[in-house]
Amino acid sequence: MLKRNITASILLTTFLSACATAPGNYLDTSRLRDEPQSAPKETYPVRLIDSDLIVQQAQAKTAAQVLPPPGPFADPTQYVYRVAPQDILGITVWDHPELTTPNGSTLSAGGNTTQTLGGALQQPYTQALPGQADPYGQTVAPDGTIYFPFVGRIRASGKTTAQIREELATKLVPYIRNPQVDVRVLSYRSQKVQVTGDVKSPGPLAMSDVPLTLVDAITRSGGSTADADLQRVRLTRKNRLYVLDANGLLDRGDTTQNVMLEAGDIVNVPDRTDSRIFVMGEVKTPMPVTMIKGTLTIADALTQAGGVLDTDANPRQIYVMRGMKDKPATPDVYRLDMTQPDAIMLSSQFQLQPMDVVYVGTAASTTFNRVLQQILPTVQTVFYLKQLTR
Incomplete structure (x- = not known):
């Protein structure tokens, strides 16, 4: 009987030791040298989330408003379009159809399709005509000029249609009495x-x-x-x-x-990839949370993650870690104490920023229980081995 128990103990010990050499994914650390750091680790100051911090956050958001980029026209009513190369112009000289673009002509739209002048005038301001040439309109040349009968070549690039009209009317006076000229853009293709x-x-x-x-x-x-x-x-x-x-x-x-x-x-x-918040720690579903219309509070993030674990979470340790992307050595760390009466209000008002990390700490009792769960199988194994060797 004693020999049978000793044999069973040896087999059980061999089986347990074989787990360390069982096949599977593992990292061989024999060629790695992990040197301990002698320098003391850096500490990060933690700021408690309170009503004063909420007020400062709102003031900082107003002060950090992004100003629009500078432009040539701050007021839309002052906007003026100036002709540029590849634009197609339609020029009308009243009572002189030989100098006017025929109303029934068509403009090349590229490929096998054409459109009428009426269609060109109704061309939405969404895209330019794909055609590269137009036999009926006046296409502004790469050098910024157009050719018109009796007048010759004149510069159109950089001018408004009103300026081109005035110049054509002035230069047609020797040939036409009191010329009435109209200039319009049939196709916007340059800008x-x-x-x-x-x-x-x-x-x-x-x-x-x-x-x-x-x-x-x-x-x-x-x-x-x-x-x-x-x-x-x-x-x-x-x-x-x-x-x-x-x-x-x-x-x-x-x-x-x-x-x-x-x-x-x-x-x-x-897309909203850069507008994510990471919720980690003692929550029911650790996950990235996408900001809604650029805003998200601690309460929103915790709610979408299923809430904190009632038995494992430490309600005094709701941390927000910010700025790790831009300043990884000196991030901003905030802490919310959910045991305080005003914690719910503060959690619904503290605005998170993109790439923030919300971490819910672990209760001390939970840490102790997890240590016991790791030790208990080993204790049980030793106990059964001792029983078998008796």
Whole structure:
């Protein structure tokens, strides 16, 4: 009987030791040298979330309002479109049909399609005609000039249609008595704004005689998609990047964010990847939470993560870690004490920022219980081995 118990003990010990050499994914650390750090670890100051901090946060948000980029026309009523190369002009001289673009003529739209002058006049300010030449209208040459009978070549680039009309009328006086001239743009093809990102119809938008604003550009591109982050629209102008809140016009009536665009601008509507909050620690469902219209509070984040664990969480240790992307060595750390009467109100007013980490601490009793759960299987194994060897 004793021999049988000893044999069983040896087999059990061999089986348990074999777990360390069992096949599976593991890292061989024999070639790694982990040297202990002799320098003391850096400490991070923690600021308690209270009513004073909420007030300071609101004041800082107002002071940090993003100003619109500078533009040539701050007032849309002062906007003037100036002709540029590749624009197509329609010139009318009254009572002189031989000098006028025929109303029944068609404009080349590229490929096998054409459109009438009436269609060209109704051309929406969303995109330019894809055609590269027009036999009936006056296409502005790459050097910025156009040719007109009796007048010859005149410079049109950089001028308004009114200035071109006055110059043509003045130079036609020797040939036509009291000439009445009208100049209009049949196709806007020279100046464009690129709209990219999470919009339904990304692509170029033609600048026209109607001012084009940021919201107009997004709307004319089919509107934003469900994943678009309208609070962080990126505008690239003259090699500088601006971040604008396109939704501020609808939510707060902030018209300063609805800037007027100019030729060469690139508007990028990003997704909400950079507007995430990470909820970790003793919550029911640790997960990234996407900000809603650019705002999210601690209460919102914890609620979407299923709430804190009643038996494991330490309600005094609700931490918010901020700025680890821009300043990883000196992040800002805030703590909310949920045991205080005003904690619920504070949790619903403290505004989180993109890439913040909300961490719920662990209760001391939970840590002790988890240590016991790790030790208990070993204690049980030793006990059974001792019983078998008796």
